[in-house]
Amino acid sequence: MQRIVLALIAGSLFGAGLFISGMTDTAKVQGWLDVFGSWDPTLAFVMGGAILPMAIAWLFTNGRTPVVGGEFPAPPEPKLGRNLVLGSVLFGVGWGLAGLCPGPAVASLSYGGWPHWVFFAAMLAGMALAPMARAQLDSAVPAE
Numbered sequence: 001m002q003r004i005v006l007a008l009i010a011g012s013l014f015g016a017g018l019f020i021s022g023m024t025d026t027a028k029v030q031g032w033l034d035v036f037g038s039w040d041p042t043l044a045f046v047m048g049g050a051i052l053p054m055a056i057a058w059l060f061t062n063g064r065t066p067v068v069g070g071e072f073p074a075p076p077e078p079k080l081g082r083n084l085v086l087g088s089v090l091f092g093v094g095w096g097l098a099g100l101c102p103g104p105a106v107a108s109l110s111y112g113g114w115p116h117w118v119f120f121a122a123m124l125a126g127m128a129l130a131p132m133a134r135a136q137l138d139s140a141v142p143a144e
Helices: 004-021 026-033 043-059 082-098 102-108 114-139
Strands: none
Touching: 004 043, 004 102, 026 043, 026 082, 082 114, 102 114
C-alpha cells in the first residue's frame, strides 16, 4: 500500500510539474523544437530543472536501496545500436509532429480535449504494435 501511495504522490507531482512548466501545451513544445523559426527557449529551464537534481540523486544511490524495497536499476550499457537510434528517431518525430510525449500526453487528458485523447489512443496503439514491428525488423535484418 505504501508503494501505491508513494507512486500516486510522485505521479501527481510529476503531472503538476508538467502542467505548470508548459510541457502539456503543444504549441509551447513545438516552439521549443522550432530552432530555426520562432524558437522558445524557456523549456531549457524545465529540462535543466529535471536533469540536474536527478543527476545529483543518482550520485547518492550507490550502495542504497529504495524506500519501498527492491533495487535501483543498474546503469544502462553505453551502447549505440539500431534499437536506440530507431526508437529515438520515432520518439522525436512524434514529439515534433504532435508536441506531446507520453508523460505530458497522460497529464493533458483531463483538460486537453479530444485531440489529446486521439494522440493517447495512437500512442497506445503504437506501444501495442511495437513488439510485432520489432520482431519483423529483427527477422529481416538481425541486430549486431
